[in-house]
Amino acid sequence: MTATDLMQATVQRIADVNGTVNAVVSLRDEDALMAEAKAADEGPRTGWLHGMPIAIKDLANAAGLPTSMGSPLFAGQVAAKDDVMVARLRAAGAIVIGKTNTPEFGLGSHTINPVHGATHNPYAHGRSAGGSSGGAAAALACGMLSVADGSDMMGSLRNPAGWNNVYGMRPTWGLVPSEPEGDNFLHQLATNGPMARNPSDLAALLDTMAGPDPRQPHELAQAASLPQIAGGMDGVRIGWLGNWGGALPMDHGIQDISQHALKQMEELGAHVTEQTPLFDSDAMWDSWITLRSWQVGTGLAALYTDPDQHEYLKDTARWEIARGMALSGMQVHAASVVRSNWFKTAVKAFETYDVLALPSAQIWPFDVTWDYPREIAGVQMDTYHRWMQVVVPASLLGLPVVNVPVGFGGPDDTPAGLQLIGKRGADAALLRVAQAWHLATDWPNARRPHLG
Numbered sequence: 001m002t003a004t005d006l007m008q009a010t011v012q013r014i015a016d017v018n019g020t021v022n023a024v025v026s027l028r029d030e031d032a033l034m035a036e037a038k039a040a041d042e043g044p045r046t047g048w049l050h051g052m053p054i055a056i057k058d059l060a061n062a063a064g065l066p067t068s069m070g071s072p073l074f075a076g077q078v079a080a081k082d083d084v085m086v087a088r089l090r091a092a093g094a095i096v097i098g099k100t101n102t103p104e105f106g107l108g109s110h111t112i113n114p115v116h117g118a119t120h121n122p123y124a125h126g127r128s129a130g131g132s133s134g135g136a137a138a139a140l141a142c143g144m145l146s147v148a149d150g151s152d153m154m155g156s157l158r159n160p161a162g163w164n165n166v167y168g169m170r171p172t173w174g175l176v177p178s179e180p181e182g183d184n185f186l187h188q189l190a191t192n193g194p195m196a197r198n199p200s201d202l203a204a205l206l207d208t209m210a211g212p213d214p215r216q217p218h219e220l221a222q223a224a225s226l227p228q229i230a231g232g233m234d235g236v237r238i239g240w241l242g243n244w245g246g247a248l249p250m251d252h253g254i255q256d257i258s259q260h261a262l263k264q265m266e267e268l269g270a271h272v273t274e275q276t277p278l279f280d281s282d283a284m285w286d287s288w289i290t291l292r293s294w295q296v297g298t299g300l301a302a303l304y305t306d307p308d309q310h311e312y313l314k315d316t317a318r319w320e321i322a323r324g325m326a327l328s329g330m331q332v333h334a335a336s337v338v339r340s341n342w343f344k345t346a347v348k349a350f351e352t353y354d355v356l357a358l359p360s361a362q363i364w365p366f367d368v369t370w371d372y373p374r375e376i377a378g379v380q381m382d383t384y385h386r387w388m389q390v391v392v393p394a395s396l397l398g399l400p401v402v403n404v405p406v407g408f409g410g411p412d413d414t415p416a417g418l419q420l421i422g423k424r425g426a427d428a429a430l431l432r433v434a435q436a437w438h439l440a441t442d443w444p445n446a447r448r449p450h451l452g
Helices: 005-021 030-040 083-091 132-142 159-163 199-209 255-268 283-304 315-325 331-350 386-395 427-441
Strands: 053-057 094-100 124-128 149-150 167-170 189-196 237-240 270-275 355-359 400-407 414-422
Touching: 005 030, 005 053, 005 094, 030 094, 053 083, 053 149, 083 094, 083 189, 083 199, 083 315, 094 132, 124 199, 132 149, 132 159, 149 167, 149 199, 159 167, 159 414, 167 199, 167 427, 189 199, 199 400, 199 427, 237 255, 255 270, 255 400, 255 414, 255 427, 270 427, 283 315, 283 331, 283 386, 331 427, 355 386, 386 414, 400 427, 414 427
Parallel strands: 053 094, 237 270, 237 355
Antiparallel strands: 149 189, 167 189, 167 400, 355 414, 400 414
């Protein structure tokens, strides 16, 4: 297939199904896209992504395209240059066709915003696609894209991947560089990463995104992942953390579908052990929401304090920013001490296990009109993001995580995912486990959305 053929098929697929799910936004002019594809066919091959259409998550800058971040404050603002990650994708030959939808400023794992509206779950219209990489995950599930970028602070590559029956990876923090702007030393919670319908594409995209940037003080370099993903999961030691000893309320069926997948992994040669809680969940949560609010507050304080811009921020954003701005240095320090203690505990756990496993979400995809779930299994959620607590153990430490699809069973037969968490730097080892799982199950092809 030529780049021109692929672009034509992509544009047609978007025309057929995007109106239903609303995953791809700010789509470029078709004539311009076809001309760029034709130029790719006529020019020298530039990399494995040569001529491949890709849409960039609407939190990142792609030159010539709007970066709204889902906020009315930035709607229509056109990026003058590519972010580091986008430039690397273009250098590998990708053709940027548009953006993928995201919540306002990426806050909350539910893709809805006042600029582009809500992204619907491809498997159940009227339900959430998750977030904040919900547009990317839905576009992959629908076949509008072959690979996609995303970002993850609090499950934003894992929750939507699970809810859309695709693969999403939060890499080891520092492996994929962020933008060298503002503070580059203190904030170590969010990272860019890849999404795909299979682990080999996931690994290839990670290898393209990854690599040192001399402008960043915590850069991390490691060998390419794609050549290392063969080999299966025979002998892999998996620690199943379940609902963290009852600390994490979960919808009915979430643990069952996760445990069924783990039994299948045992049949593939893995050794699965049910592990009691490794650390105090309340201490971990308090540490997380302190460090998260601090990072969000520092990033968005200028908008919050400007009376002309303040009113355009959603309520949850205002709450998070105000909370972050009110923190003292000693409170942030205390939260980081807890994080440090959890890291030492996790290092010890990885002497016993190669992988720690948790569900990718505590709840099945919910009504798309909700702003966020108010309760899970009868337990009231005390913040707008408490329902995502299951992703915090890995996020707090910057550990690599791959979401693998594990089947269907939620309301309207919606999908679920499982987090496979590794020690720092174990990205390729996790992808090897994911590849073995994919070869045995291939959930993305086994159950595709019934669209168009």
